[in-house]
Amino acid sequence: MATTFAHRVCPDTGLKVCRHAEALIKANAVVAIVFLAIGGLFGLLVALTRWPAVHILPADLFYLALTAHGADILIFWIIFFEIAILYFASAVLLNCRLATPRFGWLGFWLMLVGALMANVAVLQGESSVMFTSYVPMQAAPHFYLGLILFAVGALIAVFVFFGTLVVAQHEKTYEGSIPLVTFGAVAAAIIAVYTIASGAIILIPTFLWSIGLIGDIDTLTYRLVWWGLGHSSQQINVAAHVAVWYAIAALTIGSKPLSEKVSRGAFLLYIAFLPIASAHHLLTDPGISSEFKVFNTSYAIYLAVLASMIHGMSVPGAIEAAQRRNGFTRGVFGWLRNAPWGNPAFSGMFLSVVMFGFVGGISGVVLGTEQLNLLMHNTLYVTGHFHGTVAAGTTLAFMAITYLVVPLIFRRELILKGWCKWQPYLFGLGAFGISMLMMGAGTLGVSRRHWDMTFSDATLSFDYPPAAFLMMGLNGVFAVLATIGGIMFIVVVVGSVLVGKPRDEETAKTAPIIFQGGGATISGHGGEATLKLPGTVTLVTVFFISFVLYYFVNWKFLSEVWPLS
Amino acid sequence: MAEPNNTQQHDDSEAGDDERIPPMQAIIDNPFLLLFIGVAVPAVFYTIWGIMEIAAIPIAK
Numbered sequence: 001m002a003t004t005f006a007h008r009v010c011p012d013t014g015l016k017v018c019r020h021a022e023a024l025i026k027a028n029a030v031v032a033i034v035f036l037a038i039g040g041l042f043g044l045l046v047a048l049t050r051w052p053a054v055h056i057l058p059a060d061l062f063y064l065a066l067t068a069h070g071a072d073i074l075i076f077w078i079i080f081f082e083i084a085i086l087y088f089a090s091a092v093l094l095n096c097r098l099a100t101p102r103f104g105w106l107g108f109w110l111m112l113v114g115a116l117m118a119n120v121a122v123l124q125g126e127s128s129v130m131f132t133s134y135v136p137m138q139a140a141p142h143f144y145l146g147l148i149l150f151a152v153g154a155l156i157a158v159f160v161f162f163g164t165l166v167v168a169q170h171e172k173t174y175e176g177s178i179p180l181v182t183f184g185a186v187a188a189a190i191i192a193v194y195t196i197a198s199g200a201i202i203l204i205p206t207f208l209w210s211i212g213l214i215g216d217i218d219t220l221t222y223r224l225v226w227w228g229l230g231h232s233s234q235q236i237n238v239a240a241h242v243a244v245w246y247a248i249a250a251l252t253i254g255s256k257p258l259s260e261k262v263s264r265g266a267f268l269l270y271i272a273f274l275p276i277a278s279a280h281h282l283l284t285d286p287g288i289s290s291e292f293k294v295f296n297t298s299y300a301i302y303l304a305v306l307a308s309m310i311h312g313m314s315v316p317g318a319i320e321a322a323q324r325r326n327g328f329t330r331g332v333f334g335w336l337r338n339a340p341w342g343n344p345a346f347s348g349m350f351l352s353v354v355m356f357g358f359v360g361g362i363s364g365v366v367l368g369t370e371q372l373n374l375l376m377h378n379t380l381y382v383t384g385h386f387h388g389t390v391a392a393g394t395t396l397a398f399m400a401i402t403y404l405v406v407p408l409i410f411r412r413e414l415i416l417k418g419w420c421k422w423q424p425y426l427f428g429l430g431a432f433g434i435s436m437l438m439m440g441a442g443t444l445g446v447s448r449r450h451w452d453m454t455f456s457d458a459t460l461s462f463d464y465p466p467a468a469f470l471m472m473g474l475n476g477v478f479a480v481l482a483t484i485g486g487i488m489f490i491v492v493v494v495g496s497v498l499v500g501k502p503r504d505e506e507t508a509k510t511a512p513i514i515f516q517g518g519g520a521t522i523s524g525h526g527g528e529a530t531l532k533l534p535g536t537v538t539l540v541t542v543f544f545i546s547f548v549l550y551y552f553v554n555w556k557f558l559s560e561v562w563p564l565s
Numbered sequence: 566m567a568e569p570n571n572t573q574q575h576d577d578s579e580a581g582d583d584e585r586i587p588p589m590q591a592i593i594d595n596p597f598l599l600l601f602i603g604v605a606v607p608a609v610f611y612t613i614w615g616i617m618e619i620a621a622i623p624i625a626k
């Protein structure tokens with residue numbers, strides 16, 4: 001190793017942990033979790049308002065809470081956490097020093113100030129424009145300014161990540177290509193650059209418009225460019241949480257990808273093709289051609305869907321292969337029955353894989369089909385779909401890896417082990433419930449972002465079917481469950497960081513928390529090189545059958561909307 | 566400090582072996598080329614194409 005830098009050697013993984021990277025990972029993760037807590041509570045308030053029998057908030061506060069929920073949880077929680085992942089995947093996994101730590105801190109403070117500023121604006125009540133802030137709705141100038149500062153900070157952090165890759169390459173701190181998990185982080189970082197550039201292009205003029213320097217902003221252009229930010233940022237999440245899946249599988253059961261090459265190829269497809277799917281948000285917008293819509297949401301995007309399916313097959317496949325290597329060879333599902341279900345990092349990861357695929361993935365392909373989109377556009381189905389992706393998928397994956405970050409990076413033992421064990425199941429079940437129920441209500445036409453589904457003060461009254469009311473009530477129940485899961489997570493993490501027993505070299509030996517050799521697996525190379533995976537083949541077959549059936553059922557629904565015969 | 570490695574070029578020469586690196590591998594190992602692809606593709610197919618379509622909408626009289 002060429003240069004020396006301030007670091008410690010992790011007794012658990014054997015990796016060199018750069019002190020600057022460590023401090024920045026901690027700072028970003030802590031702030032992320034604070035925003036998760038705030039945003040989650042707003043989510044509960046929103047769900048309780050949409051529970052017809054409870055209807056807790058008045059209309060103006062409902063839209064305020066909805067704005068805060070979207071911004072705090074989708075933007076601030078997720079992106080702060082992703083920055084922590086980028087630093088981990090670069091400096092730590094490459095055994096290298098972090099490039100320009102000062103810029104890392106500059107980025108951090110800009111993001112924090114920006115996030116606080118946007119929160120203040122929302123709480124003052126003059127910026128209830130939802131996190132999409134469609135013009136001509138106008139928020140207070142410091143709402144946009146906050147988002148812009150946040151984005152600039154995030155961009156700086158992304159370039160610290162790229163800088164660290166360059167440092168590692170020059171100082172030859174790794175051999176061959178970068179590890180797969182780092183490559184996934186590269187995909188996330190690249191998508192982040194496009195995301196933030198789109199944000200800058202649209203939010204800077206919108207800010208100028210809010211202070212009166214620009215006359216007006218074209219609504220359609222706003223939607224087009226804004227979704228370059230809004231959608232692509234979800235693809236940062238996908239790339240990042242897939243990288244997290246691989247990381248957790250390596251660290252908890254020592255699994256390698258089935259084929260490193262194929263998984264890398266899938267990340268490459270993400271880099272090239274994921275962000276264009278932004279067009280699925282414009283499927284009902286007039287003035288944009290079907291060629292544009294169909295190219296960007298079908299022909300080209302199926303390449304990205306293909307990539308997700310590769311990962312969706314590769315992760316369980318890798319787990320099965322590793323488990324069989326570890327001696328759990330009985331039957332088709334012995335490897336699954338004997339998986340470490342009591343380890344929250346593992347269980348959270350596995351639930352995230354399954355729910356992201358079955359709930360978020362299938363519904364996403366349906367919504368992204370131009371013709372089918374007409375059935376569900378702007379209904380709660382959309383909200384149900386993306387709670388499948390970002391709550392049950394990304395958020396659960398990030399929670400899962402936090403169970404490793406606390407002992408490995410914060411060097412604290414987890415407190416309340418029993419809570420840890422149950423937390424992923426509770427949150428997972430809650431997130432699953434709200435996703436399915438909102439999708440159900442949306443199928444019956446219930447709109448999203450709507451305070452009163454009874455239309456009590458509307459001039460023209462309208463009745464949703466009773467089933468829709470039932471589902472929104474049940475949605476409230478599952479929201480409470482998800483919130484309990486969320487609170488347990490916050491208590492465990494904050495508690496462990498503050499009062500958990502320090503984890504020293506002794507405990508690393510006597511109470512290992514990662515699979516033996518996991519540190520070398522996650523930062524090394526190689527695949528499982530087997531395809532004898534009957535369990536995974538069964539799971540994937542079930543997935544495809546559900547996918548195809550559900551897809552065609554929706555075409556059938558569509559044909560019934562406008563009977564042509 | 567002493568590198569057993571005799572090649573001085575920093576790229577391409579992983580661990581000093583002279584094996585030809587396959588083109589796909591070269592792409593995947595170059596994050597800045599990937600960055601270019603990852604920004605150019607959506608910029609062209611989504612942002613620029615989309616703005617051209619919006620700009621072509623006739624203005625109401």
Ligand code: HEM
Nearest residue numbers: 043046047070074130131390391395448449450479482483
């Ligand atoms: C305690 C867990 C959660 C509950 C109870 C919850 C509940 C809800 C509900 C009821 C809505 C509003 C639907 C509407 O009226 O349009 C909503 C919207 C939303 N949620 Fe969640 N959610 C939770 C977690 C999450 C997570 C973890 C994320 C993202 C990481 C998320 C992202 C969003 C976004 C982006 C919106 C849309 C806001 C908008 O339309 O402007 N939620 N959520």
Ligand SMILES: [Cu+2]
Nearest residue numbers: 231234277278
């Ligand atoms: Cu999208």
